[in-house]
Amino acid sequence: MKKPKIKTMEELSVAIGVSRPTLSRYFQSPDSVRGSTAKKIQLGLERVEYVPNFFATRLNRKSTGMIGVIIPYLNDLFFTKLLESIEMAAMDAGYTVITQCSHSDRAIEARAAETFMSMNVDGTLVVPLGNRSDLVVHQRLQSRLPFVLVDSRPATMLEVDFVGTDHKQSTGLITKYLCRVGKPPIFLAMPRVNFNAMEREKAYMDCITALGHKPVVIGTDLVEDQWYFEAHGEAVLNDFFARGQFTDRSILCVNDRVAIGALRAASRHGLVPGRGAKGGLRIAGHDDYPLCPFTTPALTTVAQDFEAIGKAAVSRLIEVINNEDTDDTPRIQLFDGVLKLRESA
Structure with a gap:
C-alpha cells in the first residue's frame, strides 16, 4: 500500500501519537527521548512518507551542524x-x-x-x-x-x-628540476590579481636567482580583456612563438590551466614539447589539474595535496x-x- 504523505510535524505527531515537542527532541537527538518512545516514533515513521525539514530541526540547537x-x-x-x-x-x-x-x-x-x-x-x-x-x-x-x-x-x-x-617549496622544486634537464626556465605568469600566482612568481624568481640564473617573467599583462588561464597561456605564447622566441626553452607556467593553453600554442606552431622531443622546448605547470595526464603531451607538473x-x-x-x-x-x-x-x- 502507498504510504500516506505527511507534510508537517503537527500532522506527524497526530499520526504517530506523540507530542510535537517530543518529535522535535527526537529529530534533534534520538537519545534525548525514552527508549520506548523512540521505538514508537521509529515504527510510526515506517508507516508514513515524511522527510524532516532540515533547517527546522536545527533551529533550537546550539550547533546547526x-x-x-x-x-x-x-x-x-x-x-x-x-x-x-x-x-x-x-x-x-x-x-x-x-x-x-x-x-x-x-x-x-x-x-x-x-x-x-x-x-x-x-x-x-x-x-x-x-x-x-x-x-x-x-x-x-x-x-x-x-x-x-x-x-x-x-x-x-x-x-x-x-x-x-x-608555494616556495613546490615552485622551487619544479624550477630546480627544469634547470637540471635543460636551459633555465622562463616563467609564464598571470596578471597580478591572484595571490597564489604572485607567490609562485616570487618563488620562481628567488629560486632561479639563487641558482645563478637571470629570471625571465612573461605574461603579467592580459592580451585581451577577460582572457584568463588557458586562453591567456595560449595567447601569450602564440605571440612569442610567432616571432620565433622561446621555442627552445623550458617554460614554467603559473598553473596547469595556463600550461594547457601553452601546449595548444605549441601545437599550433608545430612544436612538440618534451624530454624526448627535438628543439629543447619543455612546458610544465603547477597543481596537478586532473586533466594533466590526458593532455598531448601529458603535462609535467607539481601536485598539490587536495x-x-x-x-x-x-x-x-x-x-x-x-x-x-x-x-x-x-x-x-x-x-x-x-x-x-x-x-x-
Missing part, C-alpha cells in the same frame, strides 16, 4: 577536487557542507558571506578571489563566525587561520568551532608539492 564553503569557480576541476575532500572530511565529522560559488565576482562573493552569516552556520571555509575580494566583508565574517582561509591567503588577512600549499588540504581545513575549523584552541595566534598549515614527471618536460 553546517559548514559554509565559498569557492571562486565552478568550472575549475582544481576546486572540484578540493571541495570533494572538504565534503568528505566534513561528513566524517558529522557536518553538512553548504557551498556557494563567487563566480569570480566580488559582489557575489560578498553576498555568499552575508548568506552564511544569516544562516548562522557553525563556521566557514573561504577560498578568496584574490585582490578583488571584499576584505571588509571577510573581516566581518571572521568577527561573526569561525573562519579559515583555504588555498589562497590575502596579504591583508595574515591574522586568519590558513591551510594551503607551500586531500590533505581539505582534511586539515575542516579539522582546524572544527577545533575553532569547539573552542579547543585558546591561542589567538593564527594557525598556518602548508603542505609540500610533489613532482609529477610526464612527457611535456
Whole structure:
C-alpha cells in the first residue's frame, strides 16, 4: 500500500501519537527521548512518507551542524577536487557542507558571506578571489563566525587561520628540476590579481636567482580583456612563438590551466614539447589539474595535496568551532608539492 504523505510535524505527531515537542527532541537527538518512545516514533515513521525539514530541526540547537564553503569557480576541476575532500572530511565529522560559488565576482562573493552569516552556520571555509575580494566583508565574517582561509591567503588577512600549499617549496622544486634537464626556465605568469600566482612568481624568481640564473617573467599583462588561464597561456605564447622566441626553452607556467593553453600554442606552431622531443622546448605547470595526464603531451607538473588540504581545513575549523584552541595566534598549515614527471618536460 502507498504510504500516506505527511507534510508537517503537527500532522506527524497526530499520526504517530506523540507530542510535537517530543518529535522535535527526537529529530534533534534520538537519545534525548525514552527508549520506548523512540521505538514508537521509529515504527510510526515506517508507516508514513515524511522527510524532516532540515533547517527546522536545527533551529533550537546550539550547533546547526553546517559548514559554509565559498569557492571562486565552478568550472575549475582544481576546486572540484578540493571541495570533494572538504565534503568528505566534513561528513566524517558529522557536518553538512553548504557551498556557494563567487563566480569570480566580488559582489557575489560578498553576498555568499552575508548568506552564511544569516544562516548562522557553525563556521566557514573561504577560498578568496584574490585582490578583488571584499576584505571588509571577510573581516566581518571572521568577527561573526569561525573562519579559515583555504588555498589562497590575502596579504591583508595574515591574522586568519590558513591551510594551503607551500608555494616556495613546490615552485622551487619544479624550477630546480627544469634547470637540471635543460636551459633555465622562463616563467609564464598571470596578471597580478591572484595571490597564489604572485607567490609562485616570487618563488620562481628567488629560486632561479639563487641558482645563478637571470629570471625571465612573461605574461603579467592580459592580451585581451577577460582572457584568463588557458586562453591567456595560449595567447601569450602564440605571440612569442610567432616571432620565433622561446621555442627552445623550458617554460614554467603559473598553473596547469595556463600550461594547457601553452601546449595548444605549441601545437599550433608545430612544436612538440618534451624530454624526448627535438628543439629543447619543455612546458610544465603547477597543481596537478586532473586533466594533466590526458593532455598531448601529458603535462609535467607539481601536485598539490587536495586531500590533505581539505582534511586539515575542516579539522582546524572544527577545533575553532569547539573552542579547543585558546591561542589567538593564527594557525598556518602548508603542505609540500610533489613532482609529477610526464612527457611535456
